[in-house]
Amino acid sequence: MRLKKIAAGALLSLGAGLAQADTVKMECGAGATVKSFCDYVKARFEAETPHKLQFIDLPRASDEKLSMLQQIFATKDSKVVDVMAIDVVWPGVLDRHLLDLTEHVKDLEPAFFSSVWQNNIVNGRVKGVPNFIDAGVLYYRSDLLEKYGEQPPTTWQDMARIAAGIQDAERAAGSRNLHGFVFQGKAYEGLTCDALEWVASFDGGSFVEPDGSISANNPKAIEAFKTAASWIDTISPKGVLAYQEEEARAVFQNGDAVFMRNWPYAYLLSQDDASPVKGKVSMMPLPRGGEGGQHAAALGGWQWAVSAYTQVPEAAIALVRMLADFESQRQNFLQMGVSPARLDVYEDAEVQAKGPHLTLLKEAFDGAVARPSTVTRTEYPKVSKAIWNAAYDTLSGRASAEAALADLEGRLKRFKGREWK
Ligand code: GLC
Numbered sequence: 001m002r003l004k005k006i007a008a009g010a011l012l013s014l015g016a017g018l019a020q021a022d023t024v025k026m027e028c029g030a031g032a033t034v035k036s037f038c039d040y041v042k043a044r045f046e047a048e049t050p051h052k053l054q055f056i057d058l059p060r061a062s063d064e065k066l067s068m069l070q071q072i073f074a075t076k077d078s079k080v081v082d083v084m085a086i087d088v089v090w091p092g093v094l095d096r097h098l099l100d101l102t103e104h105v106k107d108l109e110p111a112f113f114s115s116v117w118q119n120n121i122v123n124g125r126v127k128g129v130p131n132f133i134d135a136g137v138l139y140y141r142s143d144l145l146e147k148y149g150e151q152p153p154t155t156w157q158d159m160a161r162i163a164a165g166i167q168d169a170e171r172a173a174g175s176r177n178l179h180g181f182v183f184q185g186k187a188y189e190g191l192t193c194d195a196l197e198w199v200a201s202f203d204g205g206s207f208v209e210p211d212g213s214i215s216a217n218n219p220k221a222i223e224a225f226k227t228a229a230s231w232i233d234t235i236s237p238k239g240v241l242a243y244q245e246e247e248a249r250a251v252f253q254n255g256d257a258v259f260m261r262n263w264p265y266a267y268l269l270s271q272d273d274a275s276p277v278k279g280k281v282s283m284m285p286l287p288r289g290g291e292g293g294q295h296a297a298a299l300g301g302w303q304w305a306v307s308a309y310t311q312v313p314e315a316a317i318a319l320v321r322m323l324a325d326f327e328s329q330r331q332n333f334l335q336m337g338v339s340p341a342r343l344d345v346y347e348d349a350e351v352q353a354k355g356p357h358l359t360l361l362k363e364a365f366d367g368a369v370a371r372p373s374t375v376t377r378t379e380y381p382k383v384s385k386a387i388w389n390a391a392y393d394t395l396s397g398r399a400s401a402e403a404a405l406a407d408l409e410g411r412l413k414r415f416k417g418r419e420w421k
Pocket of ligand 1: 062087088089133134189191245299300301302
């Protein structure tokens with residue numbers, strides 16, 4: 001096996017057959033079923049190398065996790081973490097705190113989706129290896145749509161109409177807790193993803209364009225924000241203003257929502273034997289923003305990276321290579337339902353049997369819209385916070401869409417200055 005060869009190579013390089021056993025501290029990523037995957041990783045790593053693996057916890061929400069890592073790295077700490085999952089929007093932000101993996105992983109490149117591999121290259125150096133990819137999708141209750149003779153919606157307007165109709169009829173029939181649509185409305189990184197999807201689906205750009213220009217305040221973006229605000233307290237409970245992914249999933253999986261915006265991980269969980277909606281859930285691309293709009297999914301996903309301050313680089317790199325191989329990525333899908341970043345996993349028979357939705361996901365990735373992290377570089381955390389606050393203010397009625405986006409434009413201009421640094 002390839003990994004055994006590498007582990008043996010790493011050992012030989014320590015000289016004289018000395019099997020040095022290091023302990024690698026790893027953050028295994030967040031998610032509802034992450035534990036079984038972490039157990040698999042530990043068992044394999046400790047069986048196939050002389051090293052030990054210890055897990056550490058970091059906050060689940062992307063932006064909170066980033067703040068925590070920035071605090072840890074600010075002191076050049078080498079004790080807390082060696083290997084961690086980093087968000088697709090972070091390579092540029094964390095760059096100098098991440099070990100240069102180029103020479104250790106460059107042979108792996110052809111196995112991965114090219115755009116995702118490229119996203120981890122900062123100033124010519126590979127700073128991460130893809131773990132899984134994400135793209136926003138729309139989940140719906142196929143049983144309810146069928147019951148009311150509705151087809152899956154093609155536009156957001158259509159979605160809202162169907163959601164309202166089913167919600168009202170089911171409530172009248174006694175299902176008091178049923179909501180039309182749940183999504184991520186809390187002020188955090190997830191809302192930046194949802195807001196980008198609304199705006200891009202109306203053909204209103206991505207707040208900051210790949211060439212660095214600021215496009216946030218335009219009539220299509222305003223229309224998109226207005227559309228989203230109209231869902232609150234009509235088809236979406238006010239509570240969505242506090243929802244992250246897992247809160248939305250809890251409501252949907254409990255059978256209390258007709259539609260849900262979420263990432264692909266929610267599918268396998270919804271099909272669990274204990275799930276009240278097992279066999280009643282379908283997925284489709286997110287709706288278009290009106291007839292002239294387009295299907296737009298935010299691109300998400302996580303990468304394995306090594307701290308630049310690690311004292312166990314060889315063991316950490318051996319771990320990253322193990323995490324990046326076919327079997328790890330296959331297990332990652334089979335146990336967590338997240339979409340493989342490696343192309344060959346999609347060809348696996350067991351994966352195909354468990355994930356008929358994978359074809360849809362592959363399509364969603366092809367057209368996925370990136371958050372403006374590459375162009376805004378180290379300013380991205382501030383940019384994203386300004387975006388989610390503008391969306392939150394609009395959803396909560398604190399500001400009109402016009403005022404929130406004008407304010408966002410002003411902030412983005414100040415962050416940019418003469419050019420994005
Ligand atoms: C998912 C995505 C990640 C995104 C996060 C927002 O974990 O993979 O890219 O930042 O959701 O909540």
